[in-house]
Amino acid sequence: MYLEVRDLVVKYGNIEALHGISFGVERGEIVTLIGANGAGKTTTLHSIMRLPPPEAPKVVSGDILLDGKSLLKVPPHDVVAKLHMALAPEGRHIFGNLTVEENLELATYARPKGSSVKDDYDRVYALFPRLAERRKQRSEQLSGGEQQMLAVGRALMTRCQFLLLDEPSMGLAPLLMYDMFRALKQLNAEGMTILLIEQNAKLALTFAHRGYLLDTGEIVTSGPCAELMHDPVVKKAYLGG
Ligand code: ATP
Numbered sequence: 675m676y677l678e679v680r681d682l683v684v685k686y687g688n689i690e691a692l693h694g695i696s697f698g699v700e701r702g703e704i705v706t707l708i709g710a711n712g713a714g715k716t717t718t719l720h721s722i723m724r725l726p727p728p729e730a731p732k733v734v735s736g737d738i739l740l741d742g743k744s745l746l747k748v749p750p751h752d753v754v755a756k757l758h759m760a761l762a763p764e765g766r767h768i769f770g771n772l773t774v775e776e777n778l779e780l781a782t783y784a785r786p787k788g789s790s791v792k793d794d795y796d797r798v799y800a801l802f803p804r805l806a807e808r809r810k811q812r813s814e815q816l817s818g819g820e821q822q823m824l825a826v827g828r829a830l831m832t833r834c835q836f837l838l839l840d841e842p843s844m845g846l847a848p849l850l851m852y853d854m855f856r857a858l859k860q861l862n863a864e865g866m867t868i869l870l871i872e873q874n875a876k877l878a879l880t881f882a883h884r885g886y887l888l889d890t891g892e893i894v895t896s897g898p899c900a901e902l903m904h905d906p907v908v909k910k911a912y913l914g915g
Contacts (some may be wrong), residue, residue: 675739676701676867677722677836682736684714684721691717691731693891699836704858704868706878706899708912709888715871716764718888719838722869723761724750760834762825764841764871770814774805777813777824781831791831798827801857819850826857836867843874855881875912879903887912 675698684692692714699705707715717731722738722745724730738745740757753759760781768777778798782791799806802823808816813824822842829837842858843851858881862868872878879885879899886896887908895907902908 675699676703676741677869678737678739678742679718679722680737680739682718682721682738683734684717684731685734686717686731690734691891692721694736695888695891695893696736697886697893697896699867699869701867702862702865703884704862704870704882706870706872706882706885707888708872708875708878708885708908710911711873712890713888714891715873715888716840719761719840719869719871723759723838724748724753725761726750754832754834758833758835759838760829760832760836761838762822762829762840762842764844768813768821768824768828770812772813773810774813774816774824775809777828778831781828794831794833798830801830801860802827802853804853817850818845819847819854822846823850823854823857826854830861835865836869837861838869838871840871841873842870843872843877851877875908879908879913 677699679695679697681694681696682692683690683694707718709715721731721733733746745753748757778795804820805823805827813821816824822844826842842854846854858868870878870882879902882899884897885899885902886893895905
């Protein structure tokens with residue numbers, strides 16, 4: 675298994691948010707974690723990426739392994755720089771007063787000095803032509819959907835091989851949603867491993883290969899997406915019966 679989350683227990687202060695969850699992602703796979711508000715989806719991503727405080731959830735027990743090695747022993751900045759994982763966060767977290775291009779440039783900090791970034795800009799702009807058209811525009815002037823695209827583009831600028839996505843569909847109109855997921859499919863076809871967090875279960879289960887249903891900090895069911903779509907629990911709670 676490429677990523678393996680094993681019996682992970684996570685707390686914020688005294689509150690336990692994940693009660694011992696286990697799941698895995700194979701190299702080249704698209705895996706989705708679905709679940710309602712507050713289920714613990716974002717907490718799971720933040721635990722894997724070892725985000726610094728104040729967001730940081732505290733891992734109390736269990737382990738997170740990448741290629742069999744514990745991520746918990748790796749300095750957090752090395753998760754992006756050396757292990758080639760990147761997060762496109764929910765709510766975008768882009769710098770509104772910087773241009774599209776400046777936001778992308780910021781994500782190149784983890785590169786070896788002097789390495790060329792032109793190919794990476796070209797790749798992001800080919801995937802998201804709307805960003806190319808707006809490259810000199812301040813990011814706060816972008817629509818919500820375009821800002822989501824910028825968050826994904828920025829993650830790609832790190833040259834990640836494993837992309838963690840927190841609700842990329844959030845706030846996207848249908849046409850932009852189509853563009854976004856077409857771009858993500860293309861990245862996967864080129865070899866990108868993807869862990870997708872989504873509230874829109876129907877969308878996620880159509881897009882991913884396998885899925886896990888998270889409910890108040892526990893995984894309640896899992897399997898290939900084609901099977902999960904027919905799972906009575908998933909159908910009743912998340913697919914409108
Ligand atoms: P959503 O879809 O609404 O983003 P989620 O599935 O991503 O939900 P989390 O954000 O991971 O859920 O939250 C899981 C639990 O942890 C919730 O009960 C939430 O209130 C709590 N929680 C999240 N972040 C913090 C924090 N920084 N401090 C304290 N509790 C937190």
